[in-house]
Amino acid sequence: xxxxxxxxxxxxxxxxxxxxxxxxxxxxxxxxxxxxxxxxxxxxxxxxxxxxxxxxxxxxxxxxxxxxxxxxxxxxxxxxxxxxxxxxxxxxxxxxxxxxxxxxxxxxxxxxxxxxxxxxxxxxxxxxxxxxxxxxxxxxxxxxxxxxxxxxxxxxxxxxxxxxxxxxxxxxxxxxxxxxxxxxxxxxxxxxxxxxxxxxxxxxxxxxxxxxxxxxxxxxxxxxxxxxxxxxxxxxxxxx
Ligand code: ADP
Numbered sequence: 233x234x235x236x237x238x239x240x241x242x243x244x245x246x247x248x249x250x251x252x253x254x255x256x257x258x259x260x261x262x263x264x265x266x267x268x269x270x271x272x273x274x275x276x277x278x279x280x281x282x283x284x285x286x287x288x289x290x291x292x293x294x295x296x297x298x299x300x301x302x303x304x305x306x307x308x309x310x311x312x313x314x315x316x317x318x319x320x321x322x323x324x325x326x327x328x329x330x331x332x333x334x335x336x337x338x339x340x341x342x343x344x345x346x347x348x349x350x351x352x353x354x355x356x357x358x359x360x361x362x363x364x365x366x367x368x369x370x371x372x373x374x375x376x377x378x379x380x381x382x383x384x385x386x387x388x389x390x391x392x393x394x395x396x397x398x399x400x401x402x403x404x405x406x407x408x409x410x411x412x413x414x415x416x417x418x419x420x421x422x423x424x425x426x427x428x429x430x431x432x433x434x435x436x437x438x439x440x441x442x443x444x445x446x447x448x449x450x451x452x453x454x455x456x457x458x459x460x461x462x463x464x465x466x467x468x469x470x471x472x
Contacts, residue, residue: 249316250277251412251444252301257310259296259467270296272467273310278446280412283439284472285455286448288464294448297464298417301446302335303327315412332361336406338447340418342398344390350377350401351386357408376404380434396427403434414438416447420454428454 259271270293278284286294299305300312303319312319314334322330336357344353354373358364364372377383380400390398399419406414416435420428432454439445439459447458455461462472 251280251315252278253313254300255311257300257307257312259300260308270467274469276462276469278444280444281442282444283436283459284446285458285461286446286464287452287455287461292464293467294464295417298415298448302337302415303331332357333409334411334413336411336414338402338406338414338416338419340421342402344398344401346390349387349389350382350393353401354404354408356405361409363409372408373404376407377401380404395423396430399423399431412444414443414445418448418450420449420451432457
C-alpha cells in the first residue's frame with residue numbers, strides 16, 4: 233500500500249518556518265531613573281522571500297524593532313529568532329559574525345566611510361568577515377556595484393557621488409556577503425522622490441532575486457507598493 237504522504241508531512245523543515253520571528257518582544261530603555269517601554273509585546277513573523285514595509289509614527293518603535301531583528305540590541309523580554317535560531321543564545325561576538333553573514337543593513341544617511349572609494353566601501357563587510365582574498369573581495373564588490381548600476385564609478389569617493397549614488401554603494405555593501413536578509417532604516421528618507429522610487433525599485437529587484445527585504449519608511453506611497461505593510465503604533469504591531 234502506498235503511504236499517504238499528505239497526512240504524514242514529517243518534521244517541518246526550516247524552509248517552512250518564518251525567516252524572522254519576534255514573539256512577545258518588549259524593550260525598555262532606561263533613562264536615568266525613568267523606564268521607557270519602547271516595545272510592548274511585538275509579535276511579528278516574516279517569511280523568507282517577503283518584501284515588508286514597516287510604517288508608523290516617529291517614536292513608535294520601528295528602529296527598535298530593526299535593532300532587535302539585526303541583533304544590534306537585545307530585547308528586555310520575549311524572543312527573536314532568525315531561521316529558527318534564537319538570537320539570545322549568541323554571544324555579542326557570535327552575533328556580529330552571524331549578522332555579517334546573514335544581514336545587509338542600509339541606513340538613511342548611507343554611512344559610507346568618506347576616505348574610502350566606492351569599491352572599498354562595498355568590500356568592507358568582507359574585510360570584516362575575512363572572507364576570501366583581497367582580490368576576491370574586490371571582485372565581489374565590483375560585481376555588486378555593477379548590479380546597482382555603479383560599475384563606472386568604482387574609484388569615486390562618497391563626496392564625488394550624488395545621494396542616490398551613495399545609497400547605491402550602501403546597497404552594494406549590504407550585498408557583500410550575499411545575505412538572506414536586507415534591512416533598511418529609512419533607506420529612501422534622505423532622497424528626492426524620483427531617486428527614492430529608483431532605490432525602492434532596486435529593493436524590489438533584490439527581493440525578486442531571492443532576498444528577504446524589510447524596510448522602515450515614512451513614505452506611504454512607497455510602503456503601499458511593498459508586498460506587505462506592517463504598521464507599528466506605540467510599541468505594538470497594530471496591522472499587518
Ligand atoms: P521610530 O523608529 O519609530 O521613530 P524608535 O524605535 O527610534 O522609533 O524609538 C522608540 C522610542 O524609544 C522613542 O520614544 C525613542 O525616543 C525611544 N528610544 C529609542 N532608542 C533609545 C535609547 N537608546 N535610549 C532611550 N530611549 C530610546
